[in-house]
Amino acid sequence: MKKTFNLILFVFALSVAAMAQTKPTIYILATGGTIAGTGTGSNDADSEYKAGAITVNALLEAVPEINDLANVKGEQVVNIGSQDMNDEVWLKLGKRVNELLRQNDVTGIVITHGTDTQEETAYFLNLVVKSDKPVVLVGSMRPSTAISADGPRNIYNAVACAVAPESKGKGVMVVMDDKILGADDLTKTNTLSVGTFENPNYGPLGIVYGGKPIYTREPLKRHTIKSEFDITKVNKLPRVEIILSYSNATSLFVDAAVKAGAKGIVTAGVGNGNMTTVMQNSLAKYVKEGKIAVVRSSRIMTGPTAQWDEVNDDKLGFSASWYNNPYRSRVLLMLALTKTTDYKEIQRMFAEY
Structure with missing residues (x-):
C-alpha cells in the first residue's frame, strides 16, 4: 500500500513538472x-x-x-x-x-x-x-x-x-x-x-x-x-532638454540649456511646431555654431509637426518630429545623438521611427 501511495506521489510530481515545462x-x-x-x-x-x-x-x-x-x-x-x-x-x-x-x-x-x-x-x-x-x-x-x-x-x-x-x-x-x-x-x-x-x-x-x-x-x-540603435556599449546618453514655446517666449531657456551642456533641444512648439522669432533665431545660432541639434515638436496632442510648412528647417538646420510628441522626440534625439549630429540624418530617423 505504501509503495502504491509513493508511486502515485511520484507520478503526480512528474505531471506537475511536465505541466510547468x-x-x-x-x-x-x-x-x-x-x-x-x-x-x-x-x-x-x-x-x-x-x-x-x-x-x-x-x-x-x-x-x-x-x-x-x-x-x-x-x-x-x-x-x-x-x-x-x-x-x-x-x-x-x-x-x-x-x-x-x-x-x-x-x-x-x-x-x-x-x-x-x-x-x-x-x-x-x-x-x-x-x-x-x-x-x-x-x-x-x-x-x-x-x-x-x-x-x-x-x-x-x-x-x-x-x-x-x-x-x-x-x-x-x-x-x-x-x-x-x-x-x-x-x-x-x-x-x-x-x-x-x-x-x-x-x-x-x-x-x-x-x-x-x-x-x-x-x-x-x-x-x-x-531599429538601428544599440545600447550594448552605451553607458551614458547625451543630454537633451525640452523647451516649451508660448507667447512672448524669449531665448532665456535656450541659453540656459546650452550653457548647462545640452547637446540637443526639442521644442514643444505652438501649433505646427512654431515658436517666437527670438527663440527660433537663438536656436539657429547655436545650431550654426555646432553646439546643439534641434528638433521641432508641438505641444498639441494630435497631428504632425510637418517638415515642410511655415518653418524652413533646411535653412535653419532643424529637424521636424512628425508624429512624435516632445517626450518621445527627446528619447529619439538622445539615441540619434549617439550616432550622428547631422540634422538630415536625424530627420531621416524621425521619419522612420
Whole structure:
C-alpha cells in the first residue's frame, strides 16, 4: 500500500513538472510606480499614497491567476515613482530586457511602471530592445489599497498579452484598461482616469477580451529588431532638454540649456511646431555654431509637426518630429545623438521611427 501511495506521489510530481515545462516563462521586472503603491485609505479623494511601496513579490501574490498562464518570475529592478525615472535606469532596464530575451526559455517580459513617464520608457525600449518577443509595460492609476484598484487586472492582461503567440513582433506595448497600446504613439491623456493612455494618432493596437489579446493594427514605425540603435556599449546618453514655446517666449531657456551642456533641444512648439522669432533665431545660432541639434515638436496632442510648412528647417538646420510628441522626440534625439549630429540624418530617423 505504501509503495502504491509513493508511486502515485511520484507520478503526480512528474505531471506537475511536465505541466510547468509546457507553460511559457514570463519575467516580470518591477520598477515601482502607483501599481506598487499603498495609500492611507481606500477612498481616492481623501487618500494619500506612496508610489513604489511594495515589492514585486507582493504584486504577484495579488494576482495568483497569472500562474495559470505562465511560469512567472519576478525581479525588482528599482522601486521608484516614475517621476524619478532616469537615463541610468533606462539603460539598466534595456540591457536586462535584452539579456533575458536572449534566453530560449523566456517567452516575454512584463514591466511594471508608474504612469507619469511610462510613455517615455516604453518608447525608449521600443527603440533599443533587440528581440521580437513581447515586451509589455503595465501600470495603474490607483494604488493597491484603493477601492477597485486597477493594478491586478492590468497585470493579468499584460501577462496574457506577453504569452500570446500573436503578440510576437508587435514592438513594445502598454496594456491598461483592457487596451493594447503601441509605444509608437503612446500618450497619457488624463491626470486621474484609469483609461488615461491612448494612441491618439494611430489608434490602439487592439484590446484584451476574455483574457486574450485581439489585435486590430500593426505598429507603423521601425522598432526593436528593425531599429538601428544599440545600447550594448552605451553607458551614458547625451543630454537633451525640452523647451516649451508660448507667447512672448524669449531665448532665456535656450541659453540656459546650452550653457548647462545640452547637446540637443526639442521644442514643444505652438501649433505646427512654431515658436517666437527670438527663440527660433537663438536656436539657429547655436545650431550654426555646432553646439546643439534641434528638433521641432508641438505641444498639441494630435497631428504632425510637418517638415515642410511655415518653418524652413533646411535653412535653419532643424529637424521636424512628425508624429512624435516632445517626450518621445527627446528619447529619439538622445539615441540619434549617439550616432550622428547631422540634422538630415536625424530627420531621416524621425521619419522612420
